[in-house]
Amino acid sequence: MNTLNKTGLGEVLTLFPLKIKNLFFSLNEETRQSIREIRLRCNKPIVVVTKSGSSFLAVNSRLTYILSEALPTVTADELSEVVKRACDYSVYSHQEDMKSGFITVKGGSRIGVCASAVFDGDKLVSVRDVSSLNIRIAGEYLGCADEAVKSLFYSRASNVIVAGPPMCGKTTFIRDLVRQLSNGNTGRYYKCVLADERNEIAAVCDGKYSLDVGVNTDVLTGYTKKDAVDIALRTLSPDIVFCDEISEASEARQIINGIMSGSAFVVSAHLNSAEELYLRPVCKLLVDSGVFDYAVFLGTGDSVGKIVRIINLKEKYNEGSRFVRFGNNGNTDGELLRQVN
Amino acid sequence: MAITVILTANYLGRSISMRIKSLEDFSLLIRSVKTYIGFSKMPITQIMRKLENEQNFSSLGFLPSLNEKLDNGMDFYEAWCESLSEIGINPADTELLQAFAESLGGSDVNGQLENCDMFLSLIETRLESLRPKAETRIKVCNSLGVLLAGLAVIILI
Structure with missing residues (x-):
């Protein structure tokens, strides 16, 4: 659907x-x-x-x-x-x-x-x-995240990076994902927190959500992602936190800390290809931390809003070969965090 | 006839009191707008909707009309001016309040707060000059009313 x-x-x-x-x-x-x-x-x-x-x-x-x-x-x-x-x-x-x-x-x-x-x-x-x-123009496409819900969230809440070029439907995809996970479509009503910095996922107006983000979702509107994640972790005890368009290293660090605190995270990022996952500094930081499970790539053109590729990041992380392939210098925060662990 | 004369004189005395009351109401409205802007940066249309439901402004028939016009998609300034004309306040006060509406929302928070302060002080100046006038006029009109009524009774007898 x-x-x-x-x-x-x-x-x-x-x-x-x-x-x-x-x-x-x-x-x-x-x-x-x-x-x-x-x-x-x-x-x-x-x-x-x-x-x-x-x-x-x-x-x-x-x-x-x-x-x-x-x-x-x-x-x-x-x-x-x-x-x-x-x-x-x-x-x-x-x-x-x-x-x-x-x-x-x-x-x-x-x-x-x-x-x-x-x-x-x-x-x-x-x-x-x-x-x-x-x-x-914002669009609400019900069911566009069906595949992700089935393959990535049935057994447990995964940490996922939703990636794709501009206009591929990342925000729409995240909106449907949070709606389904919050509404219990996996058999469990996940407690979801949406860090909606630009108010475009839930479109809150006068305290009411204009777009459907599910029954078990709390929305933090207008906060920076860093503040929203902090508030979510301290006061809202979320199962899953959703953040749209990660662009700064400080946000990535806060998210990595959040995952280590026991909540799952779904974040989106502008990327043109799977290779850029290891090249764009903010994404590299997330991937190198070793805490993300999957990267989901959305298509463009006729495949807007559809998953065209899922990468199992944990598998790749365990292979350990990508450090050679992508020239990791070992000085990223992800590397430091891994050493701490 | 005597009663009619007294009531007419009383009405003339009270018209200035009504003007004072409406200016005081608008002063309170501007104070509330200032608080909402300073505290929450809430958009002006939302502020007006919130104020409509507040007890303090239940006598200000202007707000429901304004909000209805905004809901129908009318421009804020036009809606404000039309709603003001509907409640029929003093033309000089109308002009002042229209100028306030025109300046609303066009600058940053500090600019808006200063703008509210400026209009509050303009209203306060107007109220200060009206209050003594109102007291004098009520006394004069009441005395004149009683005098004319007495005169009317004497003539009728």
Whole structure:
């Protein structure tokens, strides 16, 4: 089973000026459901990304691949109006996110904000002059993690790295995984904690989860992963902790400590290939620690959200040959942690 | 007729008190907005929804109307201005409160807190000038009402 339950497009369209909103509503339902990204650029045509790639929003209730001057465009005022609405008319409540280049809106969709940085000395304090927005529509695909649940979590909670290139469905996959494990689909209601730094997995709004993350899941929204893992381990006694998009060594260290404290972890990371698992420093740190069981790779194109490869990291770790293959210098934190053990 | 004259005079005296009451309510509203922004950085639309359910603002009919308009997708500033016009407050006060709404949400937390303080002090200045006027006017109107009523009774007799 792998069905689209709902998308965040409805919430995203409420942010648009009436003129653009009506153009999207004039598209047929099937086309609307297939939209993955909307790109708004100042005085440029509106780019809509679907499974078939990028196309332009046309005035006659359709998407077109032909670039012409007749295509509707977005003005600078309209762009800033979208940002204002996305911030809920409260720039102060999204200021940190804006500085990081994104805003998460109701329904879990994420808006990438391209603007000019404003510095106070060498400190980034704000952004101004928004020039373009990249809106990634959140989708809830129920059942996309079925295979992982069956093969990796039936006997026990495994430590898993979910990997793949951007837009391969890592966040959607993690959302379905936490939902199934929390709902007892393995025969046990795992106590799950979701470290949802960008609020795009559960899309919490007014304390309610907009997207289904299961009945036995606690969500820590807005915390840094380091803080969230710390809080989870100290106060929430989780069976499994879920973290999206690991990118820093400090996060990896906290996760390794967490696993050693007795909780299982499922983390996701941007990777283009299995080889990069041993090349990207943050992933190398996780793998070299020897505490992760599996790396799950998701596909792109027609295989978006589907598992294309599972690597048994423990097996590889025990083989011990990869240190020679990938040139480990023995000085990583993973190596140190292993020595401690 | 005597009663009508007394009631009219009383109404004139109370109109200024009502203006003071509504300014005090809005002052309290801005204080609460300031607290929510400073403490939780909560978006302004969520703050308005929370305040609608608070006991202190149950007399402020403005909030349910504002939230209904926001739920219908109206822009915050437009919704605020329309809701203000519905409750029919003094035009000068309306102008002040519209300026407050226009400045809401457009800057960082410190900017917002300072902005709230500025509007609170503007409202307080207005209240300080209105309170003595209200007392004087109520006394004058009540006395005038009784005088006119007495006059009306004498004429009728």
